[in-house]
Amino acid sequence: ARQTVTTGTVGTDTEDELVTGTVETTSTVAATTTTKNYAREPVERIEKYILEYIHFCTQHMKKLAQSRIQLAKVQMEEYKALEDFEQIASPAQWSIHLVLKPKIKNWSTKNKNYQILSKRVELDMPRKFIEKFDFSFKVDESIISQDEAQATYNEMRQITKKFRIQAMKLHVQSAARENEILSNEIKGIVERFPQENDDGFDAEPGYAAFKQYHEL
Incomplete structure (x- = not known):
């Protein structure tokens, strides 16, 4: 009788090793990528927080x-408006300007001080020379009871507080x-600023230039 021989593909050890090695390499790369992503996320969050803090x-x-x-x-x-005014101002207009300039500078300083003082009152922050005031004296508690002594100390603090408030109020006023x-x-x-011609000078351009400069 004739025997039938069945043939098939026989894998070698080398092929199995290659397949196994490829699978292991792919798994390792995927694991490494995942690890890097997990490590990168906290770093990105920290970078974001640092940028927000700096901002x-x-x-x-x-x-x-x-x-x-x-x-x-x-x-x-x-400065440009002042230069323009200086070029076309009449003698009378320029004289008034010289009188007005230091007054405006003084007003600017006074107005700034007033705004600061008003803010101090709003925030209950008296100036140092007022804050230094502290009305207090020692009560002999060997004679006065503890409760009565405490009431006296409380009244001292109230007097100090009232003084500071009244002093700041007067200062602001x-x-x-x-x-x-x-x-x-x-x-x-400004309302009486010369608008009439002066010694042959046309005062109208000077007045217009002064108004522009003063409004700045």
Whole structure:
């Protein structure tokens, strides 16, 4: 009888090793990538927090720089307007300007002080020479009871607090009055600024230039 021989593909040890090695390599790469992603996420979060912190801490510097730039632009416009006024002002107009200039500078300082004092009152932050006041004295508790002594100390603190409030209130009122007087004086000078021709000078262009300069 004829025998039938069945043939098939026989894998070698080398092929099995290659397949196994490929699977292991792929698994290792995937595991390494996953590990790197897990490690990267906390780093990215920390970087984000650091950037947010830097942005928060430098906001005031950005605002300060922007304010200085804006101030420089205003000062440049003011200087140019002053130059224009100086070129066309009549003698009388220029004399009034020289009288008015220090008053405006003084008003600017007084107004700034008034605003600061008002803010101090709002925040309950008296000036140092007022804050130093502290009305207190020692009560002999060998004679006075503890409760009565404590009531006396409490009254001392109330007197100190009332003094500070009244002192700051008076201080603000004085600053406001100074500001008001200077403002009215400047307003009166501006309203009486010469508009008539002076010794052959046409006063109208000078008056227009002065108004533009003063409004800046």
